Amino acid sequence: MTNPEAHDTHTGHDMSGAQAGHGPATEHVDHERANSHAGHDMNGGHDGHSMSGHGGHSDHVAQFRRLFWIMLLLAIPTSALSGMFAMILGYQLPDVPGLAWISPILGTVMYVWGGRPFLVGAVAELRARKPGMMLLIGLAITVAFLASWGSTLGLLDHQLDFWWELALLIVIMLLGHWVEMRSLAQTTSALDSLAALLPDTAERVTGDEILAVSPSELRVGDIVVVRPGGSVPADGRVVDGRVAMDESMVTGESRTVTRTVGDRVTAGTVATDSGLRVEVTATGEDTALAGIQRLVSEAQNSSSRAQRLADTAAGWLFWFALGAAVLTAIAWTLFGLPDEAVVRTITVLVIACPHALGLAIPLVVSIATERAARGGVLVKDRLALESMRGVDVVLFDKTGTLTRGEPTVAEIVTVGEWTEDDVLAFAAAAEHDSEHPLARAIVRAAVERSLRIASASGFSSSPAVGVTATVAGAVVRVGGPHLLTEEGAAELAAVAAWRERGAIILHVLRDGEVIGALSLSDEIRPESREAVAALHRLGVTVVMITGDAEAVARTVAAELGIDRVFAGVRPEDKAAKVHELQRDGSRVAMVGDGVNDAPALAQADVGLAIGAGTDVAIASAGVILASDDPRSVLSVIQLSRAAYRKMQQNLWWAAGYNLISVPLAAGVLAPIGFVLPMSVGAVLMSLSTVVVVLNAQLLRRLDLRPEVVTREILGEGPSSR
Template sequence: MSMHRDHQHEHRRDEAGHHAGHQGASADLRDAPGDHEHGSSAHEGHGEHHEHGGHSGHGDHVGQFRRLFWIMLVLAVPVVAFNAMFAHLVGYHLPDGEWVQWVSPILGTLLYVWGGWPFLTGAVSEIRSRKPGMMLLIGLAITVAFVSSWGSTLDVLDDQLDFWWELALLVVIMLLGHWIEMRSLAQTTSALDSLAALLPDEAEKVDGDAVVKVAPSDLAVGDVVIVRPGAAVPADGKIVDGSASMDESMVTGESKTVRREVGESVVAGTVATDSGLRVEVTAIGDDTALAGIQKLVADAQASSSRAQRIADTAAGWLFWFALGSAVITAIVWALVGLPDDGVVRTITVLVIACPHALGLAIPLVVSIATERAARGGVLIKDRLALESMRTVDAVLFDKTGTLTKGEPTVTGIEPIDGYSEDAVLSLAAAAESDSEHPLARAVTGAAKHRSLDVPAYAEFSSSPAVGVRARVDGSVIEVGGPYLLEHHGLSELPIADKWRTEGAIILHVVADGEVIGALRLADEIRPESHDAVDALHAVGAQVVMITGDAQAVAETVAAELGIDRVFAGVRPEDKAAKVAELQREGRKVAMVGDGVNDAPALAQADVGIAIGAGTDVAIGSAGVILASSDPRSVLSIFELSNAAYRKMKQNLWWAAGYNLISVPLAAGVLAPVGFVLPMSVGAILMSASTVVVALNAQLLRRLDLTPEQSAARTLNRTASN
C-alpha cells in the first residue's frame, strides 16, 4: 500500500496547479470535508479473540508452532513404529532387543513435555479462568494417556493402557491444527502502527533565523515549522506563509488534493504536494486530529465483544461430558465388583474423549475458506469477522469511491436551441484538451466515450477561478463555473437550479460571449453498485449509506440505487456514532470504507470491511479486505461466511458425534450384552473421524467467490424462490 500511496503522491504532484479556473465550480466538492472520506477501520476488536492458553497466535507464534509440529512429527514416527500395541493392532513384529520397549516411553515423554507444553499451559489457564475448552480437553487426554502409558510400561497398570502411539498422534495432530489456525489468524499490519507512520520522523522548526530539525514530539504550540514539497505536516497547525495543494487522503480519504491558503488549518500527516509552507503549530501530541482518530480506533477495538469460538464452546461441553462419563464409569464398575476393569474403562474414556477431528474441524475450514476468498479478491484477516458476517443485517457503505467511482463524470448535457448535446460536448472537450484538471479529464473522457470528433484548438489559456479559453473553429470557446458567467454578465441556464439541488458540479460552455450549453458533472455511480444493493436486499440486509455530502446529493444517489437509509453531512469523527446508533437498534452492522477517517467506524462495526485501494490504515485494521473496489464483493463475504459456518457445524457434529457414540461404548454401557469398545477400535474410529472432517472441509474449494458470481447466484436464488 505504501507503493500505492507514493504513486498517488506523484500523480497528484503532476495534477496540482492545473486548471485553477475550475476551482470555483468545484468549490462544493472541495469544501465538503466528508464528501470523499472513506475509511477503514476494522475489526481489530475481533482480533482480540479468545486465545488458547495465552498463545496469541500472531507474529512468531506461527513459526513456533510450525517448527514444533515438524519436530514432534519426526519424534512421533519411532514412538508409533516401536509401540507394541500399535504393532499388534496393525499386525507386524517388533525387532528383538530390550531397548525396543523403551523407545516409545522415552520419546513419548519428550513429546508430552515438549510438544504438549502449549496445551498443558493452556489447560492451566482455562482452569484458572474457570472456562474449560479445547486446551483443557487436550491437556486432560494427553496427561491421562501419558500417566497410564507409563503405568502400563512399568507393569503397574493393564497392558491395554499402553497409549504411547495414541499420545504421539494426538500431540502431532493438535499441533498441526493450531499451526493452521494461527497462520490463518496472523495479522500482517497494525492499524495504530499505520496511523503513527503517517507522521514524519522529524520536523524542521524555525528558530530565529535558523532552521533546526527536531522530532515531532518535541514541538510546542506556537512553534513555526517548514513543510517542504512532498513532505508531511508534523503537527496540526495554521498556514502562516505560502499555499499548497494538500494530499489529505490519508486522513479524509479524499482522492483529490485540496488547496490550502494562508490562515487555513492543516492536519498532521497530510502532505504538501506542490509547494512549501510555513505552519504555526496549534496542537501537538494527543491533541492532534490524528491522535484523536488513534484513540477512537483503540477505544472501539477495546470495547468490541470477544466472541466465543464455537469450537471452544463444543470443547467445553465435551470436557464436562468426558469428565462426567469417566466418573460414572468408575463408580459403576466399582459397584459391580470389577474395579480393575473400571480403571481401564475410565482411562480409556478420558483418552478417547479428545477427538483429533475437533482440533482440525475449525482450522481446516478457516484455512480453506480464506484461500478461496483470496482467489475471489477477498482477504480474510480476522476469523471472527468471517464468522460474524453471516449474522449481519445492515451493511453501511461510505458513498464516495465505494458505491461511486470517486471521480467526476459528465452525467448530463443541456444545449440551447440550435446546438446538439454532441456539439456542445465536442466544443467543450476541444477547449479542455490542454488541461489536466479532473473536471477537464471528465469532459474530454465523455467526448471520447461518445466517440465524438473533437475539433482542433488554438490559443489555449486558463484563468484562476474563471475557467479555460481556446479558439475552436474560429470561435472563442470558454468553459467554467459561476465566475465565468459573472465575468461576461451572463445568466445560468434554468436547468442549473435543478442540478444544483442534486449536488452536481455545473460548468457552462460559452461561445463568443454567449452561453451555448451547460454540463452536469457528478461522482458517477459504479454500475456494479446496483447489483450489490439488489443482492444485499435479497439476503435480507438493510443497505445504509453514509457520507459527508449534503442531504440532496446523498438522496440522489440513494434514490437511484434503492438504498434504504442515508446518513448525510456526517463529519468523520461522527461516523462511529452512526454505526453505534444502528447497533442500538439491534442490528448487526458491516461497515465498508477505505480511508483513515472511517477507522473508528469500522472498528465499531461488527464486521469491518476495507476497500483494498484504500489507505494503509484501512488495510492494517480491517477484519476483511476487498482487493478490488467492487461493492459486490460484500456478497462474496456473506456467501463464504454462511458456507464456512455450515462446514464448521458439520465438522463439529462429526467430531462431537464420534465422542457421543464412542465414549459411552468405551465406558461399557453395552457390557451387559457382552460388548465393550476396545481402545484400538476407538482409535481407528477417531482417525476415521479426522479423515471425514478433512475431506468435508475440502468441499469448500468448489465455491467460486468472484464478486459477479456471488451477486448473480444470490439474485438467481431469489428469482427462483
C-alpha cells in the same frame, strides 16, 4: 460549506463543496481473541500469551509447521515400536535389546516438546478458570504419558501402553493448530498505518531559519513549512499560502479541498500543488488523527468478545469427559475391579480428546478463506466471516465504494449551434495541461468520445475563478460562478436542476461568450445497482453514509434504491452512526475505503474494506474486498452462511463422536458384555477426523465470483431467502 461550483487555486475547481468524507468498515482485530490461544507460545514465554498484539502470526505458522513435521517423523517409530500398537495391528516386534525403550524415550520427547503449546495453554486456561480445548488436550496427553510410563515400568497394566496414542494425539492436534494459525492472516496494525500518515520530519520556522525537527517536538504556536507534495505534521491554521489539499487519507474524500489563510488543516493531509506556512494548534494526542487512532483502538478492544464455537464445545466436552471419567472410576471400583477402573478411566480421557473437534473449525476456515480469495475476498478475521451470516444491515460508504470516487462528466448543455462535442472539445483543450481531477475528468470524457483535442497555449489558472487558454485562436475559459461574474455573463437556465442534485457546474466560454456548461459528479458504479438489489432479495437493509451534501446523497440513494441515508456526516461521527444502527438491534456490516472509516469499521459487527482503499481502512477491517466491486459483499454473506453450516455439521459430528464413544469406553454396555476397546476407539477417532476433513472439502465447490453469486441470488424466489 462552500459552493460546489467555486474554484480552487489550481484549476479553479473547488472541490470542498459537497465534500464526501466517507467511511469504510472497521476491523475486528480482537486482542482478547488473539490471546485465546494462550498456549501457542513456542518461544518459552512464561504465560503463553505470545500471540497478543499485531505481529507474530507468521512466526507461529512457521513454528507450528516445523513442529508438526518434526513430531510426525518422531511419531512413526514411536507408534510402530509400541507394544500395544503392534498387538492391535497384529504384528510381532523383533527381539532386539533396548528396542522396548525407543517408544518411551521418543514419546517423552514428543510430550515435552510437541505437547508444550497445549500444556502451556492448559495452564493458562486453569489460571483463567476457563477450561476448554487446551485443557482437555493437555489432560489427555498427560494421562497418556503417565499411564504409558506406568505400563513401561511395570507399575500398571500393559494395556495402558499409550505411547502410540500419545504420538497420534500430538501430531493430529499440531496439524489442526497449524491449519488454524495459517488461516489467521498477518495483519498490519491500523494504528501503525495511521501513524505512518505523519511525515518523519517537520520544518519549523525559527527566526530566519528553517529547522528540520521531529513532529513530536512541535509545540502549539510553532510555525511550520509544508512544501508541495508534503504532509502536514500537526493540526494547525494556515498563516500563509493557498493550496489544494488532499484530505483523502483522513476524510476519505477523493477531491482536493482549497485551504487558504485562516483555514484549518489536519495532520496527515497533503499539500498537492503549492506550499503553506501553518501555525500549529494541536500536537500529539490532541490532533484529529490521534482522535481517530483512539476510536479505532477503543472499537477494536471492545468488539468481538464471543468465544469461538470450538472452544465453547470443548469447554462443555471437558466437563462431560471429566465427569464421565470420575463416574467410570467410581463405578468400576465399586464393582470390585480397580485395575479395570484405571484402564476404563484413562481410556475415557484419551478417547475424549477432540481430534476431529480440533480440526472442525480451522479446516473450514482455511478452505473458506481460500475460496474467498479466489472470489476476490480476503478474510483477515475469522469471527468477521462467521458474523457476516447474521448481518441484517449493510452500511455502504458512498465515495469510492458505491461510486468510483472520481469526478466524471455527467451532462452537457449547449448554446445556439454549438454541439456537445464542440463544448467538450474546447473545455478539454483548455484543461489539457492541468493535473486537477476535474480537468482529467473533462479530458477523459473527450477521449472517450474520440474527439480531437486541439493544442492550447497561454494556459493559466485563477484562484476561485477558473482556467484560461488560447485554443484555435480563440480565448477559452472554463470555470464556476466567479468566472461568469468576471465576464459579466449569465448562468444557463438548464443548470438549475444540476445544482439541486449537488453536481459540480462548470461553464465554458469562447471569446467571452458562454457556449455551454458541464455537469460533473461522482460516477455510480454499475455493479452498485445489482449489489443493492441482491441485498434486498436476501432481506438485508441497505444504508449509505457520506460526508457529501444532502442533495448529492439523496440523488445517489434514489438511483440505487437505498433504504436509508446518513448525509453530511463528519469523519469522527461515522462510528456513532454505526452504533446508532446497532442500538436499534441491527447487526451491521460496514463497507468503505478511507481512513476516516476506520473507527466505523471497528465499531461495526463486520468491517469490510474495499481493496483499493487506504492501508488504514484495510488494516481496520475484518474482511478486505480485493476488487472495488460492491457485489463482493454478497460473496462474503454466502460464504459465511455456507461455512457456518459446515462448522455446525463438523462440530456436531466431532462432538457427537465423543458423546457416543465416551459412554461406550466407560463401559455402560458392560452388563451386556460389550466394552469399547481402545483399538476400536482409535479407529472411530480417526474415522471422525476423516469425515470432518471430507465435509470441509465440500466448500471447495463454491463459486464466489461476485457476478456469479449475484446472478444466483437475483435468480432466486422470495421463498429461498
